[in-house]
Amino acid sequence: MVCLGNICRSPLAEGILRHKIKQHKLNWEVASAGTGGYHTGEAPHKLSQKVALYNGIDISGQCARQFEASDMLSYDYIYVMDASNYQDVKRMSGRSWDPSKTDLLLNELYPGQHRGVPDPWYGGEEGYHEVFELIDKACDNIILKFKA
Ligand code: 4NP
Numbered sequence: 001m002v003c004l005g006n007i008c009r010s011p012l013a014e015g016i017l018r019h020k021i022k023q024h025k026l027n028w029e030v031a032s033a034g035t036g037g038y039h040t041g042e043a044p045h046k047l048s049q050k051v052a053l054y055n056g057i058d059i060s061g062q063c064a065r066q067f068e069a070s071d072m073l074s075y076d077y078i079y080v081m082d083a084s085n086y087q088d089v090k091r092m093s094g095r096s097w098d099p100s101k102t103d104l105l106l107n108e109l110y111p112g113q114h115r116g117v118p119d120p121w122y123g124g125e126e127g128y129h130e131v132f133e134l135i136d137k138a139c140d141n142i143i144l145k146f147k148a
Pocket of ligand 1: 004005006007008034119120121
């Protein structure tokens with residue numbers, strides 16, 4: 001799960017998908033990263049933590065890191081939050097770039113529409129709730145799509 005800062009959107013996506021993986025007793029690994037390194041080492045944004053916990057998910061132990069080309073090889077699927085994340089991941093992956101395993105997360109909710117998860121960074125708490133709902137529904141579809 002990849003966004004820009006790895007403190008607002010992708011930490012929610014990591015926590016939400018991990019929660020569902022546990023609920024469905026699946027043996028999947030999930031991680032998140034930011035295309036930017038400005039927040040490396042930081043915990044998720046306070047409002048991402050608050051909204052996750054409001055929905056029964058504790059993401060306080062997660063730690064921001066920057067996306068690296070090896071992630072493209074290490075993971076079966078790379079979900080990006082918006083179109084600029086997609087371009088950055090493509091550029092940063094270099095020779096490892098694999099478009100067949102990279103997609104916008106919301107294409108799992110709105111197939112073929114190429115919608116982005118809005119960045120809640122510049123707004124208030126309501127934006128984080130909206131983002132939670134979008135990611136939650138997309139992750140439900142990921143579970144349905146890939147579970148055996
Ligand atoms: P995120 O949000 O990509 O969802 O983690 C942002 C976090 C930090 C910044 C921008 C977006 N920033 O400019 O520092």
